[in-house]
């Protein structure tokens with residue numbers, strides 16, 4: 699099995715209730731996002747997939763849907779708190795859909811890490 703990882707980042711704002719009192723105030727983070735994909739075999743070029751194709755999918759989701767947004771107002775988080783855990787789940791599902799649609803290789807998103815600071819990160823492992 700091979701695994702590749704790409705990174706990107708986005709700025710977003712949110713408010714969280716029932717997490718920590720200071721989190722109830724509107725505030726922002728510069729999230730760093732790491733996405734890992736895995737697959738069993740290399741293609742004829744000797745790669746699992748082109749890093750560029752994976753970055754493109756990740757950036758499409760992160761830049762297109764999340765960057766410079768007030769996350770609580772996004773329909774994808776309607777009725778939910780936009781925690782780092784849920785951000786990681788959202789990115790994993792959207793990136794998987796784009797990879798399935800656009801890449802010939804059979805790849806699985808294996809992990810998404812959403813770092814909301816240098817010290818704190820939520821990691822999601824899709825089933």
Ligand SMILES: Nc1nc2c(c(=O)[nH]1)N=C([C@H](O)[C@H](O)COP(=O)(O)OP(=O)(O)OP(=O)(O)O)CN2
Nearest residue numbers: 714717718721725780781782783814815817818820
């Ligand atoms: N499991 C989670 N815990 C928390 C989340 C989260 O998404 N998942 N989010 C927050 C808030 O976003 C909060 O803004 C960050 O809180 P915290 O890390 O405690 O605050 P600081 O960045 O100021 O870090 P300090 O180390 O306290 O200075 C909270 N928890």
Ligand SMILES: [Zn+2]
Nearest residue numbers: 712721725727
């Ligand atoms: Zn926060």
